[in-house]
Amino acid sequence: MxxxxxxxxxxxxxxxxxxxxxxxxxxxxxxxxxxxxxxxWSSAAWFERTARPAQVRTIYxxxxxxxxxxxxxxxxxxx
Numbered sequence: 748m749x750x751x752x753x754x755x756x757x758x759x760x761x762x763x764x765x766x767x768x769x770x771x772x773x774x775x776x777x778x779x780x781x782x783x784x785x786x787x788w789s790s791a792a793w794f795e796r797t798a799r800p801a802q803v804r805t806i807y808x809x810x811x812x813x814x815x816x817x818x819x820x821x822x823x824x825x826x
Contacts, residue, residue: 761809769811 771794774786783791795803 764806765809765811768806768809771807772811 771783771789771791774780774789775783780786783789784795785792798806
C-alpha cells in the first residue's frame with residue numbers, strides 16, 4: 748500500500764542510482780541499524796547478494812546528501 752507518494756521523473760541514471768542508495772541506507776540514516784543489510788525490512792541484503800560486487804560498490808558510493816526527499820519519520824524505540 749502506498750501512502751502519500753509522489754512520482755518524480757528521473758531523467759539521469761545517476762539520479763536513479765543515488766535514490767536507490769538512499770532507500771537502502773535510510774535505516775542507517777535514522778539510526779535503526781549500523782549497516783543497511785541488517786535492517787529486516789530493507790532490500791539492501793538481497794541487493795548485495797544478487798548484484799555484482801562492482802555494481803554494489805558503485806551504488807553505495809553515490810552521494811545521497813543532495814537527494815531531497817520529504818521524510819518526517821521519527822524513530823520510536825520500545826523499552
